[in-house]
Structure formats: structure tokens, C-alpha cells
Amino acid sequence: AQKVTQAQTEISVVEKEDVTLDCVYETRDTTYYLFWYKQPPSGELVFLIRRNSFDEQNEISGRYSWNFQKSTSSFNFTITASQVVDSAVYFCALRGDNYGQNFVFGPGTRLSVLP
Amino acid sequence: ETGVTQSPTHLIKTRGQQVTLRCSSQSGHNTVSWYQQALGQGPQFIFQYYREEENGRGNFPPRFSGLQFPNYSSELNVNALELDDSALYLCASSLDRWTGAEAFFGQGTRLTVV
Numbered sequence: 001a002q003k004v005t006q007a008q009t010e011i012s013v014v015e016k017e018d019v020t021l022d023c024v025y026e027t028r029d030t031t032y033y034l035f036w037y038k039q040p041p042s043g044e045l046v047f048l049i050r051r052n053s054f055d056e057q058n059e060i061s062g063r064y065s066w067n068f069q070k071s072t073s074s075f076n077f078t079i080t081a082s083q084v085v086d087s088a089v090y091f092c093a094l095r096g097d098n099y100g101q102n103f104v105f106g107p108g109t110r111l112s113v114l115p
Numbered sequence: 116e117t118g119v120t121q122s123p124t125h126l127i128k129t130r131g132q133q134v135t136l137r138c139s140s141q142s143g144h145n146t147v148s149w150y151q152q153a154l155g156q157g158p159q160f161i162f163q164y165y166r167e168e169e170n171g172r173g174n175f176p177p178r179f180s181g182l183q184f185p186n187y188s189s190e191l192n193v194n195a196l197e198l199d200d201s202a203l204y205l206c207a208s209s210l211d212r213w214t215g216a217e218a219f220f221g222q223g224t225r226l227t228v229v
């Protein structure tokens with residue numbers, strides 16, 4: 001069975017602080033995909049990044065960076081110099097490689113960035 | 116390019132009633148998935164449609180059913196509503212059923228069952 005754990009339920013930081021959101025996953029598939037989505041109060045899930053299981057390169061996109069470590073089954077997300085607009089619920093998700101397999105989402109981490 | 120749109124945005128129904136939720140997929144996307152998100156939880160997969168056929172189903176009872184139309188828009192139908200069906204229902208579309216494809220989500224329909 002596939003499972004995603006986000007141990008941090010809620011995090012509060014002050015603007016300009018760096019913050020890391022943790023994600024640990026479980027799967028028996030050899031090929032799989034990991035995602036991060038942001039859910040602002042409006043409700044839609046906004047795609048942030050996708051990683052496949054064969055690509056362990058870390059990625060940086062502006063203030064966002066992701067650290068994928070297969071050895072520890074983790075896919076952590078760091079926001080540098082956080083801003084109030086980063087306040088949202090962040091979901092880590094896992095998808096296997098078979099057609100019809102869909103996202104398994106973690107429970108989410110609510111991030112509050114205070115001015 | 117239009118995004119994923121869902122209607123209605125909010126809905127209140129009585130226990131035992133039936134409801135239909137609608138989703139227009141992003142232009143060119145042939146795959147639509149539906150998710151149920153209870154308050155404070157992550158979305159749970161209900162089912163997926165690819166080119167008008169059900170392509171995968173999560174752990175939901177048969178009273179949750181769906182359709183995908185030739186233009187790839189989709190409906191989610193829920194019969195015999197229960198109080199626990201109260202949730203945000205999200206629709207997602209992707210360019211293809213490949214599981215590595217990006218999925219674009221709509222803003223959801225907030226269903227309240229009283």
C-alpha cells in the first residue's frame with residue numbers, strides 16, 4: 001500500500017524566515033512520482049513540482065527548493081525568505097506507475113506566515 | 116487556455132437526496148479525476164475517467180458514480196447522501212492518463228449535507 005506522511009500539522013513563521021515542510025512516503029513500486037501542491041483558502045490545488053523516482057537531483061525554483069532522498073523516502077520542501085502570500089496548506093502526494101493509480105495525498109501542513 | 120472549472124461552488128442538500136457535481140476539464144485534457152476532501156484532511160481519490168471510460172476507482176461505495184462526456188467534461192453523482200458526504204469535492208484534469216502527468220485542479224464544490 002502507498003502512504004504519505006506529513007508530520008507537521010501546522011507551522012507558523014515570521015515573514016522572511018526560512019521554513020521546511022517534511023514529507024515521508026511509503027511505496028513498493030520501483031517507479032513512482034512525487035508531487036507538492038499548495039492549497040490557498042480559495043480551495044484549488046496549485047501544482048508546485050513533480051519528481052520521478054529515478055531523478056534524485058534537488059531542485060530550486062526561485063524561493064522554493066526540494067530535497068528528494070530515496071534512501072530515507074523523503075521529499076522535503078523548503079521556502080526561503082517566506083512571505084505572507086505563502087500562507088496556505090501544502091500537500092505532498094505520491095502516484096504509482098500503473099494507469100488508474102491516482103494521487104495518494106498526505107494530510108497536509110498548514111503554513112502561516114506572519115507579517 | 117481555460118482552466119478547470121467546477122459547478123456549483125457551494126451546495127446544501129438533505130440526507131437521502133441525490134446530487135450532481137460538474138467539471139469542465141482544461142482544454143485538450145482527456146483525463147478527469149474526482150477527489151473528496153473532508154475538512155482538515157488530504158484529498159481522497161474517488162475515480163478517474165479517461166476518454167469516457169472509468170479508468171480507476173478508490174475506496175468509495177457504488178452510490179458514488181460518474182460520467183465523462185465526449186468533450187471530456189465530467190459529472191460526479193452521489194445518491195442517498197449521508198452526513199459524512201459533507202466535504203469539498205475536487206476535480207482534476209490531465210493531458211493524459213499517464214500517472215506522471217501534471218494534474219490541474221478546479222476550485223472545488225463545497226457540499227454540505229444536513
